[in-house]
Amino acid sequence: MFQPDKYQKKDRQYIFDFIKAHPFATFVIKGKELLATHIPILLKGNAENFILYGHIAEANEQYRHLKNELEGLLIFHGAQGYVSSSWYKNVDISTWDYSAVHVNVNLKIQSREELVESLKNLVHRFEKDQDDPVYYEDLPEEMIEDHLPMITGFWCEPTKIQAIAKWHQGYDKDDIHSVTRHLEMRGDPLSSELSKNIKKEHGTGN
Template identity: 70%
Template sequence: MFRQKKYLKEDPQYIFDFIQTHPFATFVLNGDHMLATHIPVLTKGTPEKFTLYGHIAEANEQYDFIRDGCEALVIFHGPQAYISSSWYKDIDISTWDYSAVHVNVKLKLQSRSELEESLQNLIKRFEKGQKCPIYYEDLPRKMVEDHLPLITGFWCEPIKVQAIAKLHQGFEKEDIHSVSRHLEDSRDALSSELSKNIKKEHGTDH
């Protein structure tokens, strides 16, 4: 990942929280060519020492290349948006603000029981906010038994973690305020969330 020093994020708690907040990741590995899949990836452990886990369908092209010890890259994306130079006090170059975490990992295939536990955690994480949640244990057992052979779960042991948050560091307060306001005025969900991140980065989130 290309990272300028002023945009680096190295605090383990920041990285851990980022991954948990943005769990829908891009999962990349090298087969007979570069392959990528977009899947939810969850964390297990602490900010100082964590493991990631996810699963893919066996119909996925990546399936043939997943094995113990295989290296992969998991990319977590934060909110991003184009920043127009017309928003600045003085003319400047337009840019793009964003945040991301890259985790290089080694894979380890899950056992059936580990896969089931992972699926329970995944569904619980995203169903608990529903009005009438349907958890893993609520699914008909035959349905579960029919689907389990069609997916493969895996652990992702981090071997390198890199994080970046390009949020207009180094700009004057007037420009930061203008950028935040224009992002909010766009009424786009990603832009609005990016505005919040910029304000938080510069201590103006109040």
């Protein structure tokens, strides 16, 4: 990852919280060519010592290449957006603000029991806030038995972690105010989240 010093994020708690808040990742491995899939990835552990896990369908081309100790890359994406040079008080260059975490990992294939536990955790994570949640345990046994053989779960042991947050570091208060105001005027969730990130980085309000 290209990481200018001023945009690097090295705090482990920041990285842990970022992954937890943005669990839908890009999962990249090398087969006959580079292969990527977009899947939810969850954490187990704490900021100082964690492992990640997920699963893919056996119909996925990546499945044919999964094995223990295979190297993979997980990319977690935060809010991002274009920033126009017209928003600055002085002439400058347009840019793109964004945040991301890259985690290089070694894979370990899960047992059936580990996969079941992982699926229970995954479903609970995203169902618990629903009005009428349907948990893994609520699914018909026949349905579960039909689907389990079609997916493979895996652990992801981190070997390298990089994090970047390009949030207009180095700009003055007037430009920060203008950038965040224009982002909010777009009215879309990504721009609004990006504006909040920039404000938090610069301590300019909620």
